[in-house]
Amino acid sequence: MHKAGMGYRTIGKQFGEKATTAGAIIRKWKKFKMMVNLPRSGAPCKISPRGASMIMRKVRDQTRTTRQDLVNDLKRAGTTVSKRSISKTLRHHGLKSWSARKVPLLKPAHVQARLKFAYVHLDDPEEEREKVMWSDETKIQLFGLNSTRRVWRKNKDEYNPKNTIPTVKHGGGNIILWGCFSAKGTILHCIEGRMDGAIYC
Template identity: 75%
Template sequence: MGKTEDLSKDTRDKIVDLHKAGMGYRTIGKQLGEKTTTVGAIIRKWKKFKMTVNLPWTGALCKISPRGVLMILRKVRDQPRTTREDLVNDLKRAGTTVSMVTISDTLHRHGLKSCSARKVPLLKPAHVQARLKFAKDHLDVPEEAWEKIMWSDETKIELFGINSTPAVKHGGGNVMLWGCFSAKGAG
């Protein structure tokens, strides 16, 4: 559960005054409409520090300087495919060592979120050259000829197997999917 709103200074002072008058935690809580645990916490703070105001919050200081944060934000906005690892390395070269979690927290604090790029099969140089050759060879083909062509592909999706945790006896199975498209639409 998140932090609730702080009690006013007057309420805190009333709790301490009632405690000095000899009232118990429950009685004070009922009289002021506060929880017994809240009353106890305020009284313990008063006994320890002789004050009822909130002390400044403690916690680790941000490891990334304001200038480093600006550098991160600029790089992510200019190059959206930048990875957290790239940002960690950039900061390390600038003299600041941080974890990827710190990078994520910083991006989140500034309204940016990370996502993983969809995995696609990598094209080998030979594939790139073959595609480029095909495109160059067919530059002069008239538009009407492309209307007669259907493009297709197939893929195998494993239900239970190497790519997932087996949950069924006697092997898994897979599904073959086939799809196509042409100038007339998808199929």
């Protein structure tokens, strides 16, 4: 009927089908020389595009959302999936589960001061940078476990504030290390007792 010049609508009416169905069958025959359904590469994804959008929206707003949270959200929306399916969907959109980075707990004023410092020295010549020594101290906990949280993020977003865990430098059962680096090399010291101004100098 198609070769005789009939349109999709006319052919569909003859067989009691929609015009789109007739057109799909004809196009499949032209391309594959068959009308049966082609074998699929795997089971169809249970998560619809709308469900995937819901997952991505929640993960963007709350990066510490767990896979179980997302499974429960989809179940309430009428879709039952496994944690594995959630992981595949997130990886398909470029997200992976990472341990949240621990960073110093900074007030907004600290953030602005550091940003200002970076802008002021952005164009310093290399010989000026060779005169600078960078130093910091850190606490290493000896007893107990430092809590680790996982977040869903892209590789480049590791230091986005919502993907980090702020830390403070106090508590017991730990040692304090002070270190520095410059163009000349590195130094590391274990601090005995409490770090005060004199010891720091």
